[in-house]
Amino acid sequence: MTTTGTAPTRNAPVREPASTWTRRLRDVSFWAEWAALVGLVALVIVFQAANSTFLSPGNIASMLVAAAILVILAVGQTFVIATSGIDLSVASIMTLAAVVFGQTYTAGWGLAGSIVAAVVAGLLVGAVNGVIIARGKITDFIVTLGMLSAASGAALVLSNGKPVTIINTFLLRLSSGGLGIFGWSTIIAAVVAVLAHGVLFHTRFGTHVLATGGSAEAATATGISTRRIKIAVYTISGVLAGLGAILLIARIGAAEPAANTAFLLNSVAAVVLGGVSLFGGRATILGPVIGALLLTALTNGLTLLGVSQFYQPLAVGVVVVLAALLTRFQK
Amino acid sequence: MTTDTNTTTDVLLAVDDVSLAFGNVRALVDVSITLRRGEITALVGDNGAGKSTLVRCISGIHRPDQGTISMDGRQLRFRNPEDAREAGIETVHQNLALVEDLTVWQNLFLNRELVHRLGPVAVLDRRGMQRRAQEMVSTLAVNVPAVKSRVRRLSGGQRQAVAICRAAGFSSQLVIMDEPTAALGVQETARVEELVLRLRDEGHAVLLISHNFAQVMRLSDQVWVMRAGRCVGGRRTADTTGEEIVALITGALHS
Numbered sequence: 198m199t200t201t202g203t204a205p206t207r208n209a210p211v212r213e214p215a216s217t218w219t220r221r222l223r224d225v226s227f228w229a230e231w232a233a234l235v236g237l238v239a240l241v242i243v244f245q246a247a248n249s250t251f252l253s254p255g256n257i258a259s260m261l262v263a264a265a266i267l268v269i270l271a272v273g274q275t276f277v278i279a280t281s282g283i284d285l286s287v288a289s290i291m292t293l294a295a296v297v298f299g300q301t302y303t304a305g306w307g308l309a310g311s312i313v314a315a316v317v318a319g320l321l322v323g324a325v326n327g328v329i330i331a332r333g334k335i336t337d338f339i340v341t342l343g344m345l346s347a348a349s350g351a352a353l354v355l356s357n358g359k360p361v362t363i364i365n366t367f368l369l370r371l372s373s374g375g376l377g378i379f380g381w382s383t384i385i386a387a388v389v390a391v392l393a394h395g396v397l398f399h400t401r402f403g404t405h406v407l408a409t410g411g412s413a414e415a416a417t418a419t420g421i422s423t424r425r426i427k428i429a430v431y432t433i434s435g436v437l438a439g440l441g442a443i444l445l446i447a448r449i450g451a452a453e454p455a456a457n458t459a460f461l462l463n464s465v466a467a468v469v470l471g472g473v474s475l476f477g478g479r480a481t482i483l484g485p486v487i488g489a490l491l492l493t494a495l496t497n498g499l500t501l502l503g504v505s506q507f508y509q510p511l512a513v514g515v516v517v518v519l520a521a522l523l524t525r526f527q528k
Numbered sequence: 529m530t531t532d533t534n535t536t537t538d539v540l541l542a543v544d545d546v547s548l549a550f551g552n553v554r555a556l557v558d559v560s561i562t563l564r565r566g567e568i569t570a571l572v573g574d575n576g577a578g579k580s581t582l583v584r585c586i587s588g589i590h591r592p593d594q595g596t597i598s599m600d601g602r603q604l605r606f607r608n609p610e611d612a613r614e615a616g617i618e619t620v621h622q623n624l625a626l627v628e629d630l631t632v633w634q635n636l637f638l639n640r641e642l643v644h645r646l647g648p649v650a651v652l653d654r655r656g657m658q659r660r661a662q663e664m665v666s667t668l669a670v671n672v673p674a675v676k677s678r679v680r681r682l683s684g685g686q687r688q689a690v691a692i693c694r695a696a697g698f699s700s701q702l703v704i705m706d707e708p709t710a711a712l713g714v715q716e717t718a719r720v721e722e723l724v725l726r727l728r729d730e731g732h733a734v735l736l737i738s739h740n741f742a743q744v745m746r747l748s749d750q751v752w753v754m755r756a757g758r759c760v761g762g763r764r765t766a767d768t769t770g771e772e773i774v775a776l777i778t779g780a781l782h783s
Contacts, residue, residue: 399652401641404630408638411627418625419639420610478629 232523233470233487236516237494244498251501258378264493265382266291266441266448270460271467271485272393273434278468279397280410280427281477282337284434286326286344288461289352292454294319294442296352299361299452308367316439322348323435327428345461352454360453363446372447382444389437394482406430410477459510463492466517472524491516540565540733541617541702546585546595555581556592559759561752563702568724568734570744570765573754574777579737582754583704586735587619588612599701618695622706626687628680632673633661636694664697665690685716692723696732703727704735709743721747741770753777 244251270287277284298315329340371381397403408416409426416423446452471484496509541563548556556578563569573579584590588606597604606612626635637657643650661675673686688708695703709717727734738744753761753776761776775781
C-alpha cells in the first residue's frame with residue numbers, strides 16, 4: 198500500500214457513521230431487511246395504545262406460548278426455503294405425527310416411546326420428501342403438495358378419523374408450566390431457534406445449505422452434494438414438524454387428525470416476513486422467529502380488541518403480501 | 529527453481545490418445561497434449577471442436593473411453609471433480625461457480641471450510657477463514673475486493689479475481705481457465721491477464737481456453753489446436769504466428 202493512497206481513505210470512516218445511519222434509514226432495502234421487526238414494533242405500539250392489557254406479563258407469556266409451535270415450524274421451513282425449496286407438507290406432517298403419537302400412546306408405548314414415534318414419523322416423511330425431490334428431480338412444490346394430501350390422508354386412515362384424548366401430567370406441565378413468564382414450550386422453541394442459528398451460520402452444513410440455494414450449479418462445482426443437502430433440509434423440516442406435534446398435543450390435550458392449514462400458511466408467511474428470499478441463498482433464523490411472533494401478536498391483538506375471528510386470516514394475508522412487496526426492494 | 533537433469537520432468541500433465549464419445553457423437557478422437565510446469569498452455573479451436581470436453585476430462589467431470597491422463601508420470605483415474613481437485617487440478621469455470629449471496633471469504637473456502645473441533649461438533653472458524661482469505665486476495669488481486677462483501681456486489685473483474693484466487697490457493701498444481709476474460713472490459717482484462725502471468729511465475733501450470741488470439745499470443749508459451757474432436761497441432765507460441773494458428777483451426781493448414 199502506498200502512503201498517498203491511504204490519506205483520502207483515512208478521512209472517510211470518520212465522517213461515515215452519521216451519514217450511513219441517515220442513508221440507511223432512507224434506504225428501502227434497510228426497511229425490507231427488517232420488515233418483520235418494524236411490523237412487530239408497530240403492532241405492539243398500536244395494540245398497546247388500544248388495549249393496555251396487551252403488554253401485561255400474562256398476555257406476553259400466552260403470546261409466546263402460542264407462538265412456540267409456529268416458531269418451530271418456521272425454523273424448519275427456513276432451512277427448506279434457504280435451498281430455494283418450499284415445504285407445503287409441514288402442517289400435514291405435524292398432523293400425522295400427532296396421530297402417530299395418539300395411536301402409539303393408546304397402544305401403551307408410554308410417553309417416551311410415543312414421543313420418539315412421533316418425531317421418527319416426522320423424520321421419515323420429511324426424508325421421503327427430500328429423496329423424491331433430490332433423486333426424482335421433481336419440483337419441490339409438487340412433491341410437498343402431494344405429501345400435504347398424502348400425510349393428512351394417512352393421519353385420517355391411522356386414526357380412523359377420530360381424535361384421541363391424551364391425559365398425561367408431563368404434557369400438562371409442558372403446556373402450563375415454565376420458568377418465570379416463559380412457558381416450557383416457549384423455552385423449547387427458543388432452544389430450537391438458537392440451535393438452528395448455530396447450524397446455519399457456524400457449521401459447514403449451514404454454509405452448504407445457503408450455497409445450494411444461492412447457486413446449485415456453483416455448489417456442485419465445488420463438490421457439494423446438493424442432493425444430500427436437499428434431503429437433509431426436508432428431513433430437518435419433518436423432525437421439527439414432529440416436535441411441533443408434541444407441543445400441539447400438550448396444548449390441546451388430544452391427538453386430532455385435523456388439517457392444520459393455518460400452520461402451513463403462517464410458517465411460510467413467517468419466513469417471508471423474516472426477509473428470507475424465496476429464491477434461496479439468503480436466510481436468517483432471527484427474521485422468521487420475529488415473523489412468527491408478529492403473526493401471533495397480530496391474531497392475539499385482534500382478539501383482545503374484540504375483532505371477529507373471521508377477520509384474522511384477512512389481516513394475516515394483507516400483512517404477508519405487504520411484506521412480500523417490501524422484500525422486492527431487498528438488495 | 530531446481531535444475532532438472534531429465535528434460536521430461538517439467539511435463540506436469542500428459543494426455544495420451546484420449547477418446548470420448550457421447551452416443552454416436554465422437555467428441556474426442558485420440559487427443560494427445562502435454563502441459564508443462566511454470567508455463568501457460570493455450571487450448572484453441574472453433575466452437576464444438578472439443579476443447580471443453582477435453583477440459584472436462586482433465587477436471588474429472590467426464591471419464592475418457594480410451595487413453596490415459598497422467599500427472600508427473602502417474603496415471604490419474606478421476607471418478608468426480610473432487611478427485612481432480614485432490615490431485616491438485618483446479619478449474620475456473622466460465623460461469624465462475626461463485627455463489628453471489630455468499631461473501632468473498634465464504635466462496636473462497638466453499639466446501640473447504642476451516643473448522644474448530646469441539647468434541648463431536650465442528651464449528652466454523654470464521655475469523656480464521658476471513659484472515660486467510662484476506663491474505664489470499666491481497667497477494668493475488670490488483671483491485672482487492674473486501675473479503676466480507678457479498679460476491680453480488682463485485683465487478684466482473686473482481687469476481688474473476690476471486691475465482692482465480694480460489695483456484696490458485698490450496699496448493700494446486702494446474703489451474704484450468706475457461707475463457708477467463710470473455711465477459712470483461714479492457715482494463716479488467718488487463719488485470720486478469722496480469723493475474724494469470726503471476727500464477728505462472730509462482731510455478732503453477734495454467735491451461736487457458738481462449739477465443740482471443742491476441743491474448744493467446746500475448747500470454748501463452750505453448751498452443752494446442754483442436755478441430756472436430758482431434759488435436760490437429762501444437763506449436764511453441766514463440767515459433768508461430770496468429771495466422772498459422774487460425775489456419776490450423778479452420779483446417780486450411782494441416783500440420
